[in-house]
Amino acid sequence: MLDVSKLVQGDKRTAAKIITLIENNGAGKQELLSMIYPHTGQAHVIGITGSPGAGKSSLTDVLIKKARQNSHKVGVVAVDPTSPISGGALLGDRIRMQEHALDKNVFIRSMGTRGCLGGLARATKDVVKVLDAYGCSIIIIETVGVGQSELDIMHYADTTLVVLTPGAGDHIQTIKAGIMEIADIFVINKSDLGHTKKIITDIEQMLDMSPRFQTGWRPPVLETSVVNQQGINELWSAINHHLQYTDQSGELQAAVCQRLSIEMMELVEEELRNKLWVYFNENNNASNLLHQMVERKTDPYTEAHKFLNNFLKELC
Template identity: 50%
Template structure:
């Protein structure tokens, strides 16, 4: 059955692309085989990440950006990550509602994904879904993160260009400077810039950039947008294209993608080892005894962890 899915992905079959992403999310036994087979056909799409605080207007920006990309004749894949309830395990997946006018466009594929407990604003399956859309021939892949605030920095592991979306009066200047999320931006977007305080927000970002030592090669531009009338969307598109040109001409795109591959391999190794340790240890009498010893302060977590690792048989680590 997976051969049919692989063939469908490579032919750009929307139904098979959707099925493949569902298999990935559900940890289907054929998932790794599919990803392995399509991997030689990836690496052509340009990945744009859009992140920022909840309510900043990320989904509306993506919606307008899609219109601009389609005017350029480009095919697009969108992965919109929504928060998963810690109580029910469900997710609203509302981004497809906001982008419904593109639903009938055969050259746009939109997929909402729940975080399913992953931190950092992204689903664990996000990068694998990107590979599917890449192999399916999409020119540009847009990832919209869940919007969790300052800690939402995982997007830099996936995107070639990262846009941080802010709004006027989104925080004072000290908050702006200290926020970790500000350090990952390739482009700053001040959305809803028709509101009072937009000039101050732009000024604060400029001050932060003047103090930063991270933009010697590339200084992130600050773009004002208003999604209600699409003002500034063309400027946003041009800023992304300029950053793309910079990455290509400077050779940084190769460094970024090589580091991404290195991280992916290590993440997969870590994931498999963690699962192996969990399978061998969780629920065992020996492990429960260690927990009891720690509870009574007869042992400590560090010594217990070392003891567990000494007894783990990594030869049982599952092969992909």
């Protein structure tokens, strides 16, 4: 068993080993996470999401710099797509952040999605806990390039940035449901390319029409350029303002409670699914039952109901 006390004391090698164990779903993972959990809850988690090529990695890089200038210890989880053919991942986001490699107060971990949908890797939420216990006061999660339905980041981050670029396509995309509704801050990146007025107008009109944004926090729409270093200070201020607002309004605590309820039910579902598979495979009549369904002598709906009832009776 890895030493959690070393993790809490800020030992980088221990943090890396624990994250590797979690990613590989190694033995003792649940017990280890249970020991880590009491040391979490201090970090501000910032999610950065958007379509491929929006400049998420470059934006992450400049936010690391801002955080370090403000004496924060920073953790970064950069998620890259996994090849459906080879199973490998390029993990190119780490290449863009090489200048922070020697900073002992910056921990960067690249992860492949490993077939997980939603723009994140399956182990992301547990890796965030490790970095939190490790002492990171700012944790940045950069999602894989996403479309309109990869919304998992909203269940992981305290502040979600949706990164867009001018001239990247039909502006009607900005009023579609999905990823546009999870933003706490809209970032029009690569503003040095020009043509930002139209997309800003479209987003503001979308916010005006959405009932969700009529009260409480209204996401600001900010322009940034990593090339010209424009808008970075304003973005950093907006991130801190959002955290302050949600903390004072109680929205942050409510979001954490919702996040934990979802996580607990996911763990229950996973445990229950594993037990159901074991029970099904140990059922001597399983093969015969499957053949009966193939021959249409019975149906999966009826048999699923019977199966669950029998499982519950045995539990009792």
